[in-house]
Amino acid sequence: MLSAKSLFREILDDDESFRLFCSIAAGGEAQGGWENGRIAALVPAAARELAPKITRHGADEDKHGRIFHALLRKRGLRPVPVPPETDYTMLLEKHGIGLAHERLRDDRPLSVRDVVVYLAHSRVTEQRASEQMRLLRRHFAGHPDIGRAVRMISDDEDNHLAYCHEELLRLAYAGHGRAIQRALRECALAEIRVYRDVSLAVMDHMGRILGWPRTKAAVLAAGIHAVYAYERLAGWRRMVSLRMPERRDALGGPAVTAPGFA
Numbered sequence: 001m002l003s004a005k006s007l008f009r010e011i012l013d014d015d016e017s018f019r020l021f022c023s024i025a026a027g028g029e030a031q032g033g034w035e036n037g038r039i040a041a042l043v044p045a046a047a048r049e050l051a052p053k054i055t056r057h058g059a060d061e062d063k064h065g066r067i068f069h070a071l072l073r074k075r076g077l078r079p080v081p082v083p084p085e086t087d088y089t090m091l092l093e094k095h096g097i098g099l100a101h102e103r104l105r106d107d108r109p110l111s112v113r114d115v116v117v118y119l120a121h122s123r124v125t126e127q128r129a130s131e132q133m134r135l136l137r138r139h140f141a142g143h144p145d146i147g148r149a150v151r152m153i154s155d156d157e158d159n160h161l162a163y164c165h166e167e168l169l170r171l172a173y174a175g176h177g178r179a180i181q182r183a184l185r186e187c188a189l190a191e192i193r194v195y196r197d198v199s200l201a202v203m204d205h206m207g208r209i210l211g212w213p214r215t216k217a218a219v220l221a222a223g224i225h226a227v228y229a230y231e232r233l234a235g236w237r238r239m240v241s242l243r244m245p246e247r248r249d250a251l252g253g254p255a256v257t258a259p260g261f262a
Contacts, residue, residue: 002219005139010210012146015077017209023079024086024202026068031089033062038104039118047115053163053251057122060156063257067149074145085201088194095190097121116168116176120183123164124191124239130157156256162245169242184240192236196228 011017036058043051072079084090093100098121099114110118133154141147172180200221207217227235 002216002223004135007220008136008139011206012140012143014210015075017206018075019072019077019080020205020209022068022072022077024082026065026072026079027082027087028089029061029065029068033058033065035089035099035101035104036061039099039110042104042108042110043115044109044111046112050115050167053167056251056254057160057163060160060256064153064156067153071146071149083201083205086198086205088198091194091198092121092125092191095194097187097190097194112171112176113179116171116179117183119164119168119171120180121187122160123168123184123242124187126157126161126164127239128191128195130154130161133157152256159247159250162247162250165242165245166248166250169244172242180242181240185236188236188239189232191239192228192231196224199224199227 011021036054040051040054040058043054069079092098099110099118103114133150136146136150137154140150143150168180168184203217203220203224206212207220212220
């Protein structure tokens with residue numbers, strides 16, 4: 001019977017599929033770390049109090065990238081190039097979601113509107129990351145090889161999501177509510193399409209590595225399309241709601257190091 005647990009265990013148990021999984025994950029985290037670092041450096045004077053939190057966010061993403069590389073080294077594996085069709089972060093940028101890398105390479109300060117776009121993009125993508133890591137945590141928190149990494153990254157993603165909720169609400173109270181809702185809706189609708197396409201591409205690569213029969217690949221693809229249909233109909237709304245989180249000031253301190261994952 002196909003399940004998230006059995007599927008990921010199959011990927012985890014094979015060196016080549018595990019190598020691709022960790023390489024894709026590490027690449028996305030490294031991009032996120034660079035983006036947050038540049039945004040922190042370019043934050044406008046009107047939002048300067050956000051800079052330390054954005055820096056912390058970027059440091060966490062860099063840490064996650066190092067953790068995935070450490071998991072590869074632990075098994076004597078080296079990363080592989082990330083297939084472009086599986087590059088979630090860059091595909092979002094190609095769809096005009098978030099702040100373009102070209103803009104972040106410019107030394108001109110960002111505007112408050114840019115900060116709204118950044119936080120809306122983060123709120124949507126961190127929702128996805130938090131949900132994915134909670135799924136892995138539910139099934140693999142006690143795994144001898146990846147359990148500690150899963151727990152640490154899951155905690156961080158929950159903090160990132162809480163931070164986005166709190167800061168977007170603060171900006172909404174300051175008069176940016178309509179801009180925030182527009183940005184959230186645009187980002188959420190684009191994200192669910194990109195997530196579907198990336199999921200199909202990743203499963204296609206994994207299927208070839210693991211030698212899945214056509215029927216299994218077809219069932220998985222149908223499941224991905226079904227998730228997209230639900231998200232397109234109503235599921236995207238969970239990505240645009242805002243509520244004050246239980247974890248207040250979640251990124252208010254220094255980044256937590258990852259001992260043993262240097």
